[in-house]
Amino acid sequence: MGKKRLEDAINKLDQPVKVVYKCFELDPTSERDVNYSIYEKLSQKYGMSLDQAKASVANMIKMGNEVGIEYQYDTLILTNTFDAHRLAMYAKEQGYMHEMTERLLRAHYSESKHIGDHSTLIDLAVEVGLDGKSVANMLSSDEMSDQVRKDEQEASELGIRSIPYFLINRKYAITGAQPTEVFVNSLQQILEKDGPFIEEITENGITCDENGCEIPKK
Template sequence: MEVTYRCFELDPNTERDIKENIYEKLSKKYGMSVAQAKANTQNMVQMAKEVGLDYQMDTLILTNTFDAHRLTMFAQTQGLMKEMTERILRAHFTESKHIGDHKTLTELAVEVGLNRDAVEKMLASDDMTEAVRADEQTAQQYGITGVPFFLINKKYALTGAQPTEVFVQALKKVIAEDAIVVLNDQDGVICDENGCEIPKK
């Protein structure tokens, strides 16, 4: 099974530098108290902790992620999309790094094996913009409005953070439905690398 990351911006209009913290932002967006926003966020933090992820939401730096998306698409051209995406996610959620900052993104890219000069040149240009927009347009066509969103074989969807067993059940269903069904009684001539065998009547 091959996993491919796709680009999706929760808020494309977000500024690069934001003074509000995540709780204040959620409070304003959803019309709840800061305390409620923090309580809701802690539920996600606990879910992450249960699978070995250390989310530091108190110090998380909000920013526009478009350039980070461009970097992941650039990394894909070098065969390092998975490594780049995971490095950016860890930098954002665990290390409280500013992933909208070009210097920060460049350092992260170098860590996973990308060429510094090539990354700096890419970030200073509009390169990979069309690739990011194409992914986002595809998401719109599928009716995706939030993340996480998992699409299997371009047909089966799982939305939201789900337990491992949900993915196992989904994959078993996909495998079962994609299995080849033989419609005849297999009484014809069968050929393989050793030649052909004519069935006995």
């Protein structure tokens, strides 16, 4: 959702903006195959009841619908997302960063695909134009692992603990899935202060983890 609102805000600006996605795992200890639901996960993580978890997710679904995102949390498949991040980094090197990120997000949140499964990841990669055999070879190795860990180390050094997190010109931060107008106003203020964007706007996190962004305890 944060990604979509940022994109909508950028479309309202008459300025060139470069967006680069970085890796961030909300739960790097998660197993690849998980036998519990997103509601059970949120209940355990935030100490809320299942009903409270469902209410929080229902609110997120409503907000998603408002920006054209169809979340399917009832059938969402939780998994370890490290290999999905490796694929995103590989796609970045091949010039398919945005396409691969968007495809992973839609597969996870709207299509209930298992993005920890290598065959699923290969199929998604082929859809955006990557070579299936090359992707399969990458996934069967430890290729791109260092790149993922480097991003995660950078996030740790910056004190990032949740996503979405947007770092602008390496010195301004916008956290959370803020309304589009908040992004617009913030970007305009930065333009007035710094002039044209001198570096890149970075979303520190491919938001394809099981929670999306932090949900406050009720």
